[in-house]
Amino acid sequence: MTIFPGSARVEMVMGMPVSVDIRTALPAREMTPLLDDAFSWLRWVDDTFSPVREDSQIGRLNRGQTIKQIPELIEVLHRCDEISKATDGYFEARINGVTDPSGYIKGWALERLSRALVNAGAGDHRISAGEDIRVRGSAAPGKRWRVGIRDPRKDVIRKVVFAHDLGIATAGGAPIVNPHTGAVEEGFGSVTVIGPDLGMADAYATAVYAMGPMLARRFAADLAAGPYQTMIITRDGQEVSTPGFAEYSGAEARLAG
Structure with a gap:
């Protein structure tokens, strides 16, 4: 195989x-600095947006300190x-006065990269970063x-x-809080959203998970009218997905509209 x-x-x-993982044929003199720049960007994102770093812009914002007017932050x-x-x-x-864009920032950073x-x-x-994956072109x-x-x-x-151009985000590996109740949502095994922008897929996966089973299915069906498709794994291991998921996976399960 070539x-x-x-x-x-x-x-x-x-x-x-x-x-x-870059598959485009580039000379080493271009590939090495390209990879260097890629990880420099990701470290800058972490330094700027991490809610647990006191010296990050988000950390400063949460302590009421002056922040830099960085275009990406805005x-x-x-x-x-x-x-x-x-x-x-x-x-x-923003929950209880604390800003934490973690449900969006990783997907956004990978999409920008x-x-x-x-x-x-x-x-x-x-x-790939955790359960966020962005693919383009050909393998x-x-x-x-x-x-x-x-x-x-379950780590399975x-x-x-299969895709040439797709963002894939899965929520469920870490606790997700329902912002309306303040309680950790436990209604799902996981939620995966696929679509053209990984940042949006990341945020939608977080939101769908936080909604709980009934609201989540309705919202996923609404999303499916656009370019974002959803797969839900229930607590008992059942798998259901919106119809467009089959274009990439051949899945048989469907969510009712």
Whole structure:
């Protein structure tokens, strides 16, 4: 089988292993600084947006200190407000006076990195951070990327999707709070959302999980009218998905509209 001669690197960023796998054939003199810049960007995002770092802009904001007018910071906070309105507050970056954009920022950062790689001529790549994955281009000449969607609670592959251009975000590996009740939502095993923008998929997966079973199915069905499709794993291990998921996975289960 013909393969691409690209390069891959894994580093610890944001408290987890992050993988950048570039399959586009580029000379080493271009590939090495490209990967260096990729991880520099991700470390900058962590330094700027981490809610647990006192010296981050989010940490300073939560302590009422002066923050820098960084365009990316303004963009993220504005987008989080928009997503909160679109999800009826089930995605919420500000709870009890504390700002934490974690449900959006990782997907956003990987999406921005993916676009930068395309602009740099590395259009065939896969970026993975935890349960957030962004693929573009081809894994090998003419071959779509093959991505296993892992059940974060049981560490097993529940579905495999094939795509040339897709963001894939799964929620459920860490506790998710229902912003309306303040309680940890426990109605699902996991929620996966796929679509063209990984940041939005990340936020939607968080929101759908926080909604609980009844509201989540209705919201997922509404999302499916656009470019975002959802797969839900129930607490008892049943799998249901919106119809468009089958275009990538061949799934048989469906969510009623």
